[in-house]
Amino acid sequence: MPETNTQTRRQRLEAREDAIIQGAHAEFVASGFDGAKVADIARRAGVAEGTLYLYFRNKRALLAAVIEAFYGKLTETAEQGVMERSETAERLRFLARHHLGYCLNEWGILSLAVPAWSRVTEYRDSEFIELNRTYVGVFDRVIREGISRGEVNGEMPLHVMRDLFYGGLEYSTRSYMVRGQDMDDEQAIDRLSGQIMAMILPAFGLAGKPQSEPGEDEIGQLAQRLENAVDRLEQLK
Amino acid sequence: MPETNTQTRRQRLEAREDAIIQGAHAEFVASGFDGAKVADIARRAGVAEGTLYLYFRNKRALLAAVIEAFYGKLTETAEQGVMERSETAERLRFLARHHLGYCLNEWGILSLAVPAWSRVTEYRDSEFIELNRTYVGVFDRVIREGISRGEVNGEMPLHVMRDLFYGGLEYSTRSYMVRGQDMDDEQAIDRLSGQIMAMILPAFGLAGKPQSEPGEDEIGQLAQRLENAVDRLEQLK
Amino acid sequence: MPETNTQTRRQRLEAREDAIIQGAHAEFVASGFDGAKVADIARRAGVAEGTLYLYFRNKRALLAAVIEAFYGKLTETAEQGVMERSETAERLRFLARHHLGYCLNEWGILSLAVPAWSRVTEYRDSEFIELNRTYVGVFDRVIREGISRGEVNGEMPLHVMRDLFYGGLEYSTRSYMVRGQDMDDEQAIDRLSGQIMAMILPAFGLAGKPQSEPGEDEIGQLAQRLENAVDRLEQLK
Amino acid sequence: MPETNTQTRRQRLEAREDAIIQGAHAEFVASGFDGAKVADIARRAGVAEGTLYLYFRNKRALLAAVIEAFYGKLTETAEQGVMERSETAERLRFLARHHLGYCLNEWGILSLAVPAWSRVTEYRDSEFIELNRTYVGVFDRVIREGISRGEVNGEMPLHVMRDLFYGGLEYSTRSYMVRGQDMDDEQAIDRLSGQIMAMILPAFGLAGKPQSEPGEDEIGQLAQRLENAVDRLEQLK
DNA sequence: CATGAATGAGAGTTCATTCAT
DNA sequence: GATGAATGAACTCTCATTCAT
DSSP, rough: OOHHHHHHHHHHHHHHHHHHHHHHHHHHHHHHHHOOOHHHHHHHHHHHHHHHHHHHHHHHHHHHHHHHHHHHHHHHOOOOOHOOOHHHHHHHHHHHHHOOOOHHSHHHHHHHSSSHHHHHOOOOOHHHHHHHHHHHHHHHHHHHHHHHHHHSSSOHHHHHHHHHHHHHHHHHHHHHHHHHOOOOEEEEEEHHHHHHHHHHHTTTSSOOSSSOSSSOOOOOHHHHHHHHHHHHHHHHH | OOOHHHHHHHHHHHHHHHHHHHHHHHHHHHHHHHHHHHHHHHHHHTTTTEEEEHOOHHHHHHHHHHHHHHHHHHHHHHHHHHTOOOOOHHHHHHHHHHHHHHHHHHHHHHHHHSSSHHSSTTHHHHHHHHHHHHHHHHHHHHHHHHHHHTSSOOOOHHHHHHHHHHHHHHHHHHHHHHHOOOOOOHHHHHHHHHHHHHHHHHHTTOOSSOOOOTTHHHHHHHHHHHHHHHHHHHHHH | OOHHHHHHHHHHHHHHHHHHHHHHHHHHHHHHHHHHHHHHHHHHTSHHHHHHHHSSSSSHHHHHHHHHHHHHHHHHHHHHHHOOSSSSHHHHHHHHHHHHHHHHHHHHHHHSSSHHHTTTOTTTTTHHHHHHHHHHHHHHHHHHHHHHTTSSSSTOHHHHHHHHHHHHHHHHHHHHHHHOOOHHHHHHHHHHHHHHHHHHHTTSSSSSSOOOOOOOHHHHHHHHHOOOOOHHHHHHH | HHHHHHHHHHHHHHHHHHHHHHHHHHHHHHHEEEEEEEHHHHHTSSSSSSHHHHSSSSSSHHHHHHHHHHHHHHHHHHHHHHHHSHHHHHHHHHHHHHHHHHHHHHHHHHHHHSSSHHTTTTHHHHHHHHHHHHHHHHHHHHHHHHHHHHSOTTSSOOHHHHHHHHHHHHHHHHHHHHHHHOOOOHHHHHHHHHHHHHHHHHHHOOEEEEEEESSHHHHHHHHHHHHHHHHHHHHOO
C-alpha cells in the first residue's frame, strides 16, 4: 500500500514535471525565450505559477530542461535509426530526413540554444554545447565508420563534413519555411533531404545514388528536352 | 544661404540617423533584440533617448533599419567583389570569404533577422526576407552565369546549391566560435572558407582547384552548354 | 496502558513544540522576523512545514511563543540569581552580567520585540510588554528592597533607575558589537558590566566599590603630576 | 535665461529627491523596512514608482538616504545647540532634551539602522555606523572639553559614559511610549530628560543641580582645578 | 497527527515610450 | 528639433498558508 502510494506520488511528480517541460517547450517555441511569459507556461502546463519554481529554479533553468529533453529525444531516435541501417549512405539519408523532420516541426527549439552562442562568455552555454556535441556525435560515428569501411572519402576534415551536412539541412529548412509550405511536410522532408543528399553524398565520396550512370542516355534526355523547348517556343510564336 | 542651411541641416540629420543606426547595430549585436536597451543605444549614438523616437517609430523599427543597412552593405560589397572577378570558382570563393567575414564579426545581426522566421505569422518578416533574397541574389546570378558558361553543373536546383553554400558557411561559423577562437580571424576565414569550398566547388561541378583541363571532353561540355541554353529558354517562357 | 500512551503522546507533542520554538528562535535571531522563512524554521525543527501550523496559528504566533519562552527563561534565571545573593550591590551586579550575557548571545530576540513598539496601535504588543514588565519586575524588587534596607537612595523614581540600568547595558552591547569583538565574550561581559556598574551603583547611592577612599594620597599624586608637568615644560623651553 | 532654467530644473530635481526621502522616511517609520512598500513610498512622495529608481538604486539605497538625511539633521542641530551653550552640564542637558525629542517623534528611524547591527557581516552597515559615530562625536567632544575644564570626572571611560547617556535616554523613550502618552510631548521631554540627567550628571562628576555650594571644600576644589590644569598642560605637549 | 506539494497574491524592479520644456 | 525626467504596465520570483493524502 505505501509502496503503491509512493509509486503513485512519484509518478504524479514526474507527470507534472513533464507537463511543465511540455508547456515550456510550446511557449518557448511560440514566443522565444524573452517573449515567453512564465505565467503562460504555467497555464499551458496546467499548474500555478509558483509550482514551476518547485521544479525549476528559474526561467532559464526551464529553458535548459526543455533543450535537454529535446536533444535527448533527438539523439536517441537518431541513434536508433542509425543502428537499424548498415550502409553509410542509407544512414546519412536517414539522419538527414530525421534532422529535417525535427527542424521543420520544432524549428524554434534548436534556435533557442543558438542565440546564447553569440555571447560565448556565458558559462551555461557549455551545457547546450555539450548536448549538441553528443547529438552530432551520432553523425560523426557514422562518418568514421564509413571511412574505415572505405565507403567515405577520408581526406576532408570531419568537422567540415558535419558543418556542410547540418548547415545545409537547417538552412534549407529555413528556406523552405520562408517560401511558404506549399506541400505537406512529409513530402517536403523527403524532397528536401533528397536534394541535399544528392549533392552531399557524392561530395563525401559516396555515389549519390547508383541511379542512372551517365552515358548515352544523357544525350537522349537532352534531345528530348530540346524538342520540348522547341515545341513551346513554337507555341509562343 | 538657405540652401546651404538646408543642405547642412539635412546632412546633420542624416549623420544623426547613421549614428543611431550604428549605435543600435552595436547594441543589438552585443545584447540581442530583447536584451538591448534603448537607453544604451542612445548612449552609444550620443543622443538623448527621446531623439531616437524622432527618427524611428519604436525599437522594432530601429531593428528593421539596422538590418536593412546591414544587408545593404553586405549586398553591395558582395556585388562589387563579384564584379571584380570573372571566373565562377573565384567568385564563389570570394563570396564565401566575404560572407564568413561578416558572419564572424557580426554574427548577432544575421541571427536577429532569423528568430522572426519561426513565427511565420508576423507580417514584418517579409521585409527581412526580401532583404535576404536580394542578398543571395548575388550568389544566384553567379551560379546562373556559371551554368550558362558551362562552368557549373546545372542539374541540381539552384536553391539547394544556395542552401548548401550559406548553410555550410554559417554552421561552420558557429562551430568555429564554439570551439573557441584559437587563431586570428583572418586566418580562420581563409581556412574555413577554403575547407568548405574544397567540398562544395566539386559538388557544384567546379573542379576545386586544378580546374578541368580542356581536352576530349569537349562533347560533354557541348552537351552541358546545350542543356544550359535550354534552361534559359525555359525560363524565358 | 492508555495512561502511559497518553503520557507518551503528550510528551512527544511537547517535545515537538519545543523543537519548533527552538528552531524558530534560531531562525528569528539569524534573520529577523521578516527575513525568517517558515520553511527554514521547519527544517531547523526537523518537522514538515505544515506541521508548524498544527502547533501555531501563523508565523506571528510563532514569534510570540519564542519571545514568551525566551522571557520566561530570562526571568526565571534572573530571579534565581537574585535569590542566591543578598546584598543589593551584588544582586545588581549579577543582574547586569546576566542581562548582558543574554544580550550578547541573543541580541536579535530582544530587538524582535521592540520594533513592534513603534507601532503602538498593534494590539498584540501588549503581550510582549507584559512579559518585559514581568522580567524587569525582578530588578524592581531588588531596588525596592534595597531602598527599604537603606542601601539604595530612594529619592529618584524607580523607572528612571530601571531605564538607566537596562538602557546602559543594552546600548553598550550594541557599541561593543559594533566595535567588533576583540575579546572573548566572557571577558567582555565582565568588563562591560563592571564599567557600567561602576557608574551606576554610586548613582544609586551604593558605593561602587569600596575602592580607595579619597584622602591625603590624592595630594601626593597631584604633587607628583605637577612635578612631572613642570619637568616637561622645562624641556620644551 | 538658460541659467534660470538650469537653476529651476535642478531645484525641481532636488525638491523631488527631498519629497521622495520624506515619503520614504514616513513609510519606513510607519511600517519598518520590510513592511514598507515601494508603491506606498511613491504615493507618499507623489511620484510614480519608476521615478524612485531614477533617484535611488533600490529600496535599500532609499533607506540609506533616509537615515543619512536624518542623522545629518540630528548632528547639525546637536552641534548648533552645543555651541550656543558653554557650561558642560547645560550642554548635556540640551543634548538629552534634543535626543529625546527626536527619539519621541521619530523613534522608528533610529531603530531602522539597528536591526542590521545584529548581522555584523553586512558591509553596508558600516555606513550607518559611521553616521552614528559622527553624531555621538558631538557628545564626545562635550565630555572631553568638560574633562579638560575639570567639570567632568575623567576617570571613567568615555564610551561607558556615552552608552549610559544614550542608552538611558532611548530606553526611557521606549518605557514612556509603552506606558502610553499621558502628557504632551514637550512636557514629557522636559521631565524625562530632567530625571535621567539628575542621575547621570552626578555620576559624571557634575553636580546635578544645586551644584556644590562654595565653602570650606575650597581645598578640594583647588586641588581639582590644579589637576585639570595639569591635564591641559599635558595635552598641550 | 503529519506531510509537503500546491497555491497565488503581492513584492521589487525594469524599460519602452511620452511629453513638457 | 532635441532633451531626459517621468511614467506605469508588465515582468519574474518569493513565501506564508492550505489541504489532499
